[in-house]
Each structure stands twice: as structure tokens, then as C-alpha cells.
Amino acid sequence: MSSLDRREFLRYCALGLGALIGGPVLAACRPRPSPTPAPGPSFTPIPASPTPGSPATTPSSTPSASLTTVPEYPHLAVARGGEPEDLVRRAVDALGGMGRFVRPGNDVIIKPNICVAYHTYEYAATTNPWVVGALVRMCYEAGARQVRVMDYPFGGTPEEAYAQSGIAEQVRAAGGEMEVMARFKFVETEIPEGLDLRQCAIYEDILKADVVINVPIAKHHSLARLTLGMKNLMGTIWDRPAMHRNLGQRLADLTSRIRPTLTVVDAVRILTAHGPTGGNLDDVRKLDTVIASPDIVAADAFAATLFGLRPEDLSYVRAGATMGLGRSDLENLRIAEV
């Protein structure tokens, strides 16, 4: 018979496949730096009932410790005027610095809004890349073991969106890692405090990370009116269309399960119409503002005012405040303008 016989062909194929699969598998078997044996007390947002029945997320939070420290810090910080990186640093420093949220050895996930691959950051459809880069740098400065940045875009592929937004470049420059969210890591998760959404497929690593920093860009959205911190968490779940029914309550339910450690609202540029995808510079306003708060509800409530809206105009802010996930009574909050 001519040429390669079947046996040889298969042998070559097996060799090639073996090399392809064996390499990474072997590489992955090398000892990894073990996670810190006793994770430091992760910060718990203001009234925050610690999430019961979720051993994966909250590593032995010590409410007493954080309650004693809370009065020292403002509830929310707003930095206005300056370069994005500077805005982030001022806002987070006003809250007590990144060291308050990230402990040495922590595994940190930063969740920006990278919803589409269509435009560069100037169009304000995706989070400002320097805001994200600054957060990565600050996490490492605080001693983070690993800082990963991820989102699940709905328009275009993740890799393209990561690149087009400019976020990939800034994150890599800061030493962070862009993670493409793997389909098989979305796990069905109970939401014990959920009033409407009781179960949902959530990205497992978001639940397991020591620290989740939520970095939405403030922009227009037809159903939610604005997409801010709580709406940004939709990028961590698989079945997003299901959220649209009773969106406000479901976003609050989802927030109750994820409870990001820190929310940083990027309002360097805001998108005032035709969101969330954008594409028209006439809809963009440059505010050079960054809002930071461990209280996601407060952050969203304050961000609403940038658009001339009241906190209670946003259904998810109302639902979140009602559930006790945070506060929207801005007039009673300690707000640091820096």
C-alpha cells in the first residue's frame, strides 16, 4: 500500500495531540503558591449581614473588627478633576487606601464593564482602561497575590473586546492578568437572600475570590435607566436575558450573593444616551470623576446624581436599599469629596 499506513498516521496524530495536551497539563502540576492559610478579615459592607450558607465567598468575616473601623472612614469618596489614575488613587485613599480592602496574599478579581468590542474607551461604552490599570497596580501594592480582570462581553468576542477597550493593554502593563471567562466555570449557585432570583449560574471564581472590585462605567441603559455597579454584575452570570424580568429586584438579589468588596464607578466619561453600546461621541460627557465606596448601593445612588437623577429613580438602588445591601440616603452619608 502506498504512503502512510493507518497505524503510522494514528501514531503521528497521537504524538501531536499528546504534545498539545500533555504540556499544559504537566505545567499545571507544578507547585502553586498556596493561598494564605488564614485569609485576613475581608471587609464587609456597612450593615451587611454576612452571607450565610456560602462558605466559598466570605472567608470568616469578622464583623466586630470591621464595625469598629467603619466609623473612621467616609462611606463614599468622590474624586473630581485630574487624570484617571490619580482620580482612582485619591478616591480609594480617601476611603482608607487599598490596604483596607486587599490583604497581602489575596486573590483579587476586578470586574470592569467591557460589554462590547465595538469602540475605543473614548466612546464611554467600556470602563476607562487607566482606571482599571490603576486598580490593578494598587492591589499589587497592597500585597495581592494575583489580580485578574474579566468580563463577558455580549457583542464581539472577549479577546477582541479586551483589546479594543484598551483595558488589556493597561492591565498587562500593571502586571495583571486578563482572564477569558470559561463556560464551564459558570456554576449554578443558590442565592439564599434572593427575593425573586433564588438561583443563578455565576462565574465560580467571582464567588471564590478573596476580593472582588467592581468597576462599572456610568452610562445610559433603556431598561435600568443607568448601568452602574449593580447592573455591572450581570457580566458575571450566564443567563442574562432572564434578569430583564423584574430587573431591579433581580440585580439586588444577585448583588446579595456577590457582594463586591469595593465598587469604583468610572465617570471619567459618561454615556448619556444610546447605551449601553454607544458609538456616538455626542452622547459622551467628560466628567473626570471617580466614585469609590465599599457600599455598592451608595456608589450607584451617588452616580445617579451625575445624570441628574435621584437614587430612587433606579429600581435596583431602591431594591438594594430595601434589602439592606447598602444605603441610598445620600444626605446622611459621610461623603469625602477629594
Place this chain on the structure above:
Amino acid sequence: MRKGSLSRIRRPSALWLRRGIQFGTLVAFLVLLVAARRGGAPPSLANLPMRLDPLTTLAHAIAARVLLPGSALALLTLALTLLFGRAWCGWLCPLGTLLDAVPSPRSAVRRTFPETWRRAKHFLWLTLLAAALLGNLTLLVLDPLTLVIRTFGAALWPALERMVTAAEVAAYALPPLRPAVEALDRLLRPAVFPVEAPFYRAPVLYALVLGTVLALNGLAPRFWCRYLCPLGGLLGLVSKVGLVRREVTPACTHCGACARVCPTGTIRPDRDYASDPAECTMCLECREACPYKAIRFPARPALAPMEAYDPDRRTALAALGVAALGIALFRSDRFTRRSPLIRPPGARENHLTARCVRCGLCVRACPTGAIQPALLEGGLESLWTPVLIPRLGYCDYSCNACGQVCPVEAIPPLPLEEKRRAVLGRAYIDRNRCIPWADHRPCIVCEEMCPVPEKAIVLEEVTVTDATGQPVTVQRPRVVEERCIGCGICEYKCPVSGEAAIWVSAVEG
């Protein structure tokens, strides 16, 4: 055979060189095909194999009445053939290599087929070119490269992806394996496999077509190359004027060893073991098999005699007749009057059916799986031309990969800004099924997804009475015709189950 392979190992030969080149070419071909996905290899590299194919290039030039500079590469293959006959078939063709890997009955138990069967492939390529002259390229579905690319891109590679994903999911369930699975997945996605795997229609059909071609080896080795391959036939005719070709010296003892190993069965005992250069793939098996070193491949320019099965005037006339009749039949098909297919950006205006070589590279390049090979929805004439099926994938507003990778510019290589304005169709809302229209419940997914800066879908807030008699305020979507580009993301993302409540209809013309 096994004994033979042992002795071959001891004595490295030209056969191993050929096998190495065959295997390397096949691997390179598949790697390029994997990398043809948007974001992978540069498009001009990804479509290089197609541009080397003289049959698709010639047929395209005739049908489209245009010479593309990028297709000049096919002259290389032609030059190779003028020098070494059908070496393309024996050394380079990926389908040929696959066929060599499929077992065949040994010569002792093999049926012999009439030599005249070899004419079928000539009839095929002549019909193909005659049809091209009349503006039709449907028969290019039988080109060996298009056959492999289509099968691989729309069936085998996605199937492999599913297998790997299943293995990943299974392994991920075991905690000790998780780091390994994660590391593997980071390597594989998005570099090798897409993050969100597209779906294809009728992958089993593609696999069956290729499977049939391979299975024909059960009748005779390289059955496809001997009797059917239109590219092989064309190269065979060119080989009649080849330079290097097989020659039997007087040392031949008529033992018949060469005839037994010849994969294309062109060594004729009744002609002193001479062969037809148009059928010889220069595989060198006979040279190795000959115990008397009686077979040489000297360079000697000469015109090989025509064989009984070679194309003659009658074959050409018959091909022309069949092509004319076939096309007339296509033209009386209802699809000619109205063809409601959504085509890749810019392709409709570009007379796609007369230009598309059916290679399926656009299918492979499309990151969302929106582009699918047409089945029969556009009639047989449109078979395996690219169509967009929005329920399976949308035309990504940030992507123009299909036009870049198309080897013959049947999908024009539009710059991204221009492609964003290319109108594929327009969206219509089915108010009987749309959630706010029919059920008075909130849903704005189509508006949210619409990538057009001004939004081609606008929402109107109205207060209506719901089923319980309560007034409810809903936002009802409406399509702004002059803004809609027909990208189909609204249809793709519409949360209504089954058929979407918003769907894109192609623009006529």
C-alpha cells in the same frame, strides 16, 4: 506490508521524504485553517492554500470575468505541474494525504475498474469550466480543497471542540484536576477554540460527504483521485506536457511489482508497465518497489500520448451541453426570481453566486458562527455559498473578517468603517410574540444590543392594560428602517424561545 515497512525504516528513502512533505503540508493546511478564524493568522496567509488552487482560480476568473493579482499564486501550482506532473496530488493535496491514510484492499483482492471511468473527472472539470463561462460555479463544491475546508470548518473542528469541552467539564468536576483543566483551557481558548462555540447546520452531512470520498478507497486506492477529482483531472491534462516523468528501463523483468503498488493503478502490464503521466501522482512507490531499479524519473520534455479516456471534443461538447442545461434548470428555479438569503457584508451587491468558490473560509473566519454554508434554501445553485443565519450568530459590529479572508473577493474586503454601513437586511418585529407588545412585560434586549450608534431600534413608552385589567407601562421596540443594517444581533439575542420575535429579512436584489 509490515515486512516492507520494516525494511523501509532501515533504508530511508524518497518515500519518507514524500510522506514527510505530505504530512507537513496537511498539518500546515489544518493549522492555517484553524488560524483562519478572525484574530488568528493574517487573512492573506490563511487563504493561501485556496489561492494556490488552479481550478478554483481559473473557474473564478472565467465566471467573474476578473483577474485577481492575489490569485497569481495558482501559477505556482501550474508550474509545479508542468515540471513534475500531478505531484500536487501525490505530495501536497490535503485530501490526497487523507486518502493515503485510509486503508484500501490489497491489489490481489482488488477489483479493477474500466479505464474509461477515468474520463469522469475530465467531464467534471470541463462541465465546471463551461458552467463558469455561463456564470456559475456550483460544481466547485467538488474541488478537493473546498471539500476539506468546508468539512473541517463547519463539522470536524466544531465537533472536536465539543469533545474537548466535554472532557474539560468532566475533568473540572474532579477537584484535583482543576488547575490542569484551567491551564489547558487558558491555552486553548481563545487561541485555538472559540470561547463561545458556534453551532452549524447539518455537520453530519459535511462529514458524510468527506466520509464517502474517503470510503471510496475501499473500492480502490485513491478512487477519488483516479476517477472523480476535477482538480486532478485538470492537472492531469496539464501533465501531458510535463517535464519529469516516469520511465521504465530495459532492466524491467515484467515482474509486476510496480503495478501492484501503484495507488492510481496507471501502470499497465499490457503496455510494458508504462504509465500515463496524467494519472501518475509522482508518489515514487513503484520506484521503491522495483527489485531491479528499472524505474527512473528523468527530465525529458515530451508530449504524452492521449489516452482513450482523455477528454476529446465529444466530452467537451457534452460538458458544455450539460452545463447549459443545468444552468437553465437553475434559472427556472424559483430562487432565481426571489432569493431571500442574507449574505455576508457587501457580497450581495457583488454577485456572490458567480464569484464564490464555495471554499467556506468565511464560515471558518466568522467569530460568531453567523456565516453558514447554504443548504438548499437558495436552491441547488447556491449550495454551500455563505449565508447569515442570525438565530445562530450575528454579524459582529467590530468584525470584517469574512471579506478579508475570502480568497476571491466574492465577499469584498471592506474596511471596518465601510462594513459597518453595509446593509445586510433589515429587522422586523413580530408584535404577536414580542414580550412588551404581546405580553406587556418589560424587555428591551433588542434595543440594548443594537450596535448602531443612533440605535436602529427605538423604544416607545406606552401605558396599556394588562390581562388583569391593570394599567402597565411598557417600552415597545420599533425598528427605524433607515438605520438598520441587518446585523441580526437583535434576532440572535431575542429572549423569546424558538423563533425570535424580531428577525432580519434580506434586502432583495
